[in-house]
Amino acid sequence: MKKILTLASLFVISVSTAQDIKVTTKDNDLKLSALPYYSYGKGLGLTSPDSLFQLNIRFRMQNRVTYIENEGEESAYDGQIRRLRLRFDGYVGDPRFLYAIQLSFAPGDVGEIEEGENLNIIRDAVVFYRPNKNWNFSFGQTKLPGNRQRVNSSGGLQLTDRTINNAKFTVDRDFGFQAHYLHENLEKFSYNIKTAVSTGEGRNWTKSNDNGVALTGKLELFPFGSFKKDGTSFEGDIAREATPKLMLSGAFQQNNHARRTQGQLGEDLFEQKTMKSVLLDAMLKYNGWAFMSAYMSRACDNPITVNPEDATDIQYVFTGSGMDYQLSYLFPSNYEIIGRFSTQKVNEDIQELAPDTKQYSIGVTKYIWEHAFKLQGELTLDDLNYFDGSSKQNWYLRFQVEIGI
Template sequence: MFKKLSALLAFFVYFASFNIANSQSINKSKLGEGLQFIGADSSFSLKFSTRFQMLYQGAINNSAEQLDDRFLIRRARLEFEGFAYTPKLEYKIELGLSNSDIGNDDPARFNNADNIVLDAVAMWNFAPGWELWVGQTKLPGNRERIISSQKTQFVDRSLLNSRFNIDRDTGLQLHHTHTIGTAVVRESGSISMGEGRNITVDNAGGYDYTAKVEVMPLGEFEGGGAYVGSDIYREETPKLAIAAAYNFNDNASREGGQLGDFLVDERDLRTLFVDYMFKYRGFSSMAEYVSKTAPAGPVVLTSNEGQVEETFVTGNAFNIQAGYLFPSNWEIAGRYTTYNPEKVTNLRPQKQYTLGLTKYIVGHSLKVQSDVTLQDTPGTENTYLFRVQVEVAL
């Protein structure tokens, strides 16, 4: 594994060095914007960037005598993007190098595989307002998941997202953007494999289908802010985005559809997402609701005593958060999340109350985030989680 990563990094260092010597120009070199090159004949462009997150996290409950805590590299990424042949054909490659970024297929069913590749997608602007995406990337699901982990308002995404998001998948996506008066309307749809990223075996079930509609009645956000945590651009006029998405995973084989363990049986999964984002002069608010069902029943394996041993994760969740960014670039934010799994799954519901404090030094490229969470799980003592994270993006 180490040898493979070393060879990969050596290749990209050589590639970047070659282009520094032979490129037409370096367009930008500001912190957070990466290194950018354009070929001498303008036939391609390359932007290289890297980022990592250093996290400290701790947990304690009411009766605990010892703190459970640790330091870790939560994420470490390499990103490459630009255009090839024509500016209308863009690409993005994102690699995850930390242990938290790299997952494995279930060795009981498939060959073990390191999931280093997060994104590998080509985006073709074949007509005004239309783009065709081919490859592996995030599906057009809930807003919180589409927001980059670099640009979240809190140290990490909510419990709603960890339980029900549809993550990344490999296939085709079609995106359309147009205006109706001052409103911006976006429609997107996808057909994908259904098992998530980097699955190299035959499709275990059917395909996955996603459709999404988003409306921005007050116009476009500054800097793509509809998918950026907090109002770091300080919108001069109110901005609002409202979206709904529906996902159908035909004969899913993993407990979350694209994520989680592979189970002994398959189920159709249906997921509905509804969300909004609002921003105005430093204030931001976002909320999401999700409902996931398995019409044939989520449980696929029980023990002789009737205990649930394998189940798909179904139910519903709600998340709402808001924050204010002061002129000093300190932000205080609060979040409430409730997770309600179907009773038949025997999974425990949870509620979380989170208070966050962030100092943005260079936007989302250099920041220090912290938050404290009260986790309420029926039948157990309340748990207190606290985290501090440093984000560095070059």
């Protein structure tokens, strides 16, 4: 990490010595539709006097401590840097040609280093062409237009993590092409159409050449006009909408000849499988109140794969469906209370291998600098029900600090 930070510093220094750089205080927040990072303020922006290039630098960090009680196990605690990210974005030559880079350094982001596996430092590395305010075209690695909670930055969450359904059914970052058409207006009916053609194997995949693609499409509707401050990109009504604002969205993906148990995520399968995902979302905000609901599912024919050299060794596509419900209220003091309930049901093909789950969460958040600097407390209970009739309950209590620019 020290080497990467040193290289980043040398890059900024070399740019500064090559030209007379000025620090910008406005107009350096890109608002790219494929990268709905939560932004409060403008970060650190550098623009050359001749406006040939712009560099914007941001960071964010999540530190947390968790007390864990898993049934049948000793109680324990876990303290960690959950996320540590650096983000660089801007344009080169012409403001219509943009770039975005996001690097991750925390162990939970990068994952364990294993022989033959790539180091997952690169999260986003993507080039954009934005000819006008309506169209965005991109090429590279970034998030696909999937379910709302996954597309949003983890820094814009009300609770400390996404739901159990997001963990199992989401479509994640991938390498490919995307085309977005945006038609938003604060005062009247609006809509967005987003499409992607990608490899389907997830981020930083180089194990083998590909023989399948993932096709993703999404439609977003805003019956009462778009949200203030790009409000679909963060949870909770911190913008305090003066009139009710509603978003309804639906996404579909077919991932052909996928190699991993969750498409772009998970362990390697012993046989390639084609998966179909449906992702539906609703978001309503008004005067400090916020409600969200989501449906997610994945289907696959014959989801279980077997190691040809060991019949007892299997990997399976996680198939099934789930629902999420989340309600919150933000007090004028910038304290917020949040409640969430999730249900997850696995398909019959894998019900002997994975439990049905219900998850209950309550949380309190204190916003110091909106989502960019906040204190979060959360209590979560998981209720697991297995095929043989047995059940298990796990819970955790967590405190987290989020800070960034």
